[in-house]
Amino acid sequence: MNQTQDPPRPDPDALLATTQHGAALRIFLGAAPGVGKTSAMLRTARERHERGEEVVLGVIEAHGRAETEQLCVGLEQLPSVTRDYRGRGYSEFDLDAALARRPAILLVDELAHRNIPGGRHARRWQDIEELLDAGIEVWTTLNVQHVERLNDDVARITGVRMRETVPDALIARARDLSLIDLTPQELIERLKQGKVYVPEQARAALARYFSPGNLTALRELALQVMAERLDSDVRRVMDAGGVAGPWPVRVRLLVAVEGRRGDQALLRAASRWAQRHQAPWVVVLVTPLRELDAAAAGEVGTLRQQSEQLGGRWETLRGDDPLAELLEYATRHNVTTLMLGRTPLKWRWWQAPLVDRLLARRPPFDLILLAEAPAAPSRRTRQWRWPRWREGLWPLASVALAAAVAAGLSSLLDLANLSLVFLAAVLACALKAGTRAAMLAVALSALVYNFLFTEPRFSLAMIHQDQVLTVLVFCLVAAVAGQLAGKVRRQLLLLRQSRHQIQEMLSISRALAAAADRERVREIAVKVLADQLELPCVFVDSPEAEAPPRVSASHPGTLSLDAATLQAAHWSQRHARPSGHGTQTLAAQRWRFVPILEQGASEGPVPAVLGLALGERGAGLDEAEEALVANLVNQLGAALARTRLVEELGAARLAEENERLRSALLSSVSHDLRTPLAAIIGSASALRDLWAELAESDRRELLDGVLGESERLNRYIQNLLDMTRLGHGGLKLERDWVALADIFHSALTRLGSVVEPLRIERHLDPQLPLLYVHPALIEQALINVIENAARFSPPGGRLRLVGEREGEWIVIRVADQGPGIPEALRERIFDMFFSGGDGDRSPQGSGLGLAICRGMVGAHGGEIRARAADWGSGSEIVIRLPLWALPETDTTSEIDIKRESQPRHD
Secondary structure, eight states: OOOSOOOOOOOHHHHHHHHOOOOOEEEEEESSTTSSHHHHHHHHHHHHHHTTOOEEEEEOOOTTOHHHHHHHTTSEEOOOEEEEETTEEEEEOOHHHHHHHOOSEEEEOOTTOBOOTTSSOSBHHHHHHHHHHTTOEEEEEEEGGGBGGGHHHHHHHHSOOOSOOBOHHHHHHOSEEEEEOOOHHHHHHHHHTTSSSOHHHHHHHHHTTOOHHHHHHHHHHHHHHHHHHHHHHHHHHHHHHTOOSOOTTSOOEEEEEOSSTTHHHHHHHHHHHHHHHTOOEEEEEEEOSSOOOHHHHHHHHHHHHHHHHTTOEEEEEEOSOHHHHHHHHHHHTTOOEEEEESSOOOSSTTSOOHHHHHHHHOOSSEEEEETTSOOOSOHHHHHOOOOOHHHHHHHHHHHHHHHHHHHHHTTTSOHHHHHHHHHHHHHHHHHHHOHHHHHHHHHHHHHHHHHHHSSSTTSSOOOOHHHHHHHHHHHHHHHHHHHHHHHHHHHHHHHHHHHHHHHHHHHHHHHHHHOOSHHHHHHHHHHHHHHHHTSOEEEEEOSSTTSOOEEEEEESSOOOOOHHHHHHHHHHHHHTSOEETTSSSSTTOSOEEEEEOOTTOOSSSOSEEEEEOGGGSSSOOOHHHHHHHHHHHHHHHHHHHHHHHHHHHHHHHHHHHHHHHHHHHHHHHHHHHHHHHHHHHHHHHHHHHSTTTSOHHHHHHHHHHHHHHHHHHHHHHHHHHHHHHHHTTOOOOOOEEEOHHHHHHHHHHHTHHHHTTSEEEEEEOTTOOOEEEOHHHHHHHHHHHHHHHHHHSOTTOEEEEEEEEETTEEEEEEEOOSSOOOGGGTTGGGSTTOOSSOGGGOTTOOSOHHHHHHHHHHHTTOEEEEEEOTTSSSEEEEEEEEOOOOOSSTTSOHHHHHHHOOOOOO
């Protein structure tokens, strides 16, 4: 790390946070019930009201206290809403009225209140979140025992577990936090005077909850909450102003460890010190840029787990200068106290111990040197390790090559210049094998250089003083250059490792982003973890809320878990905490289960957990692997949330489409049933009432109208039935051999009155083979097409029917002289309920006929399409049906025909 101290600069994120203005939340925090939170809030509100600000009371829980009700006089109060619950009426806060009123400041008492069932939200803090999102400033009250993260502590102190808690995220969102407190004696006196509860409740509270010990402990918890909030505010101010720390506003402990077993005593001492001073503490390990070996990584993992168990937070810093890294971290995080063991804590033999260097810098925080820490192993044993055999090959090979080159150049260069050849060998070793190999190359180069090239040659003795100086300067320069080159190599390897990790996470993100469903997301997650960590991995979830957990994905292969292991997975799923191997819960398990927190999911158990078979490897997860698991779990939660939203969106779109089709169907049915029924009813009533007055021709015309509209109604109902059968897969083909001329004749006969005003032109190839189709379905399809063409044709227009053969297809063409179909709509006319008109006001029908035609023709393996007619105006519908080979004898069964005579497509 660079030793130069740059002037502190403001943090852009902190500056942005200070400039952002939105709806503010102010919480009046009470150490216990009855300390006067509501009264303090009302008095402050009255002061703001008297200054002319708009203050509205949303809900105030006075509990019959006269002084509280008196403070409400003169302030506007929103009307409450009454909700019935178990036969009784309750007055509740009206959220909709508050949103409609939108005051500048709204007072909503008792943040932890549980709403009566029937409202929009189950808890009042959810109502306040919606108010804040709407841009309304809210003032509210809260007792410290209702803070969610303190729930367990309050239960241990008072013996009462609070069911109504408020999430810490909402408390952190508050712009202002005001502490309202009384001494235990004053609060007990208020209870006895009946200012908190009625006398009967007050006596019970004094005997149980409101004891002096409980009240003192609750005050301590309230002070801790305020101290943490103030510390957060101070750090935000320092970051925004670029102030160099630390500011000693709160004790904050930093523990520097070396990553060895002896640091466990240091962690225990730090935990005791932090508990005595009620101070947060963090454990920092500064590791060199080189990669730790397996044993050191295992020790680091053990220390990290121990620090977390003792209540500390673990941080790992990377750098070659532990002092610079520690000072930079301490300044950035406003640390006030630094704790060290008595070991030297240095990496290089020429450096002074860290404590001496730290005292020489005169840091602006307290320094604690722990004397109980056991002595460290030999520094030389810890810091210097003989290069591995592969690393040892580089010094031998490079020095041998340098000696050969120097021998060849000895006649051309003087002795001082020959040392540069060996210096190049040292640099090559540093870049290829690391610092240890470079130092070995320095020693070998000095020996070979002295043995081969200094006088007397082939001896380690030197008789010339200038040669001795040359060798010493060479050793010094080579050592420094080797150290610097080794550092560059370590940084390069670290950058490569970081780039590899980033690329891996990027590929994982892309794979998860491309996953279309939850099953694919599970498969990607278990495969990635299993491949990266080289151990089995499972994905455990529950198909239903109350169902037992099951393995839904695993890698490698199909893995199954026993009942005890599934119990550990179920515990993690219900409590949203890790369990199993390497944790404090069910630690004897071979598997470790990590909960997947799905983003945007509702409260309750997590949907799934990831299982890792850590028991199959000797060491636990190192820091990089822990980071990989954490990142993957976060991305997995986001991917599962995305797939859930996609599924919900798909379901919503399906419901919307169903609703649209239902509306279109009702609209179509109402039109196409009403029109013929109205004509039938009108004609029938005229015949009944005016039979004697009507002429014979008029009676026949009315009867023809009744018959025609009845046939139209029958065709429409048949279309509805055919559409239903097509939609539910109930359409069965009962094929038979039939001539196309017979289908034409039957269709025109059934449409006699419809096509009567038109000129029909039939062009049928007399050599057409028989069709192997369902005759009734093809006839109905042809009727729909002809009726549709007749409806759009002008009176006296031409309607052309063509039947011909094209290769292995029978082609049917129906052309009219209507207005034609625009090219952009020639595919849409085959969609259900698309008629190209104005919905139920269109005279062109329901839009079912051509859709049914496509279904019927498609069921035969054919196709249907629309195009422009070839005579200048109108449209032409083209139906193509595949040919089947005619059986040679009548005894051939239908099954044989289907098997041996499949349709051939061109």
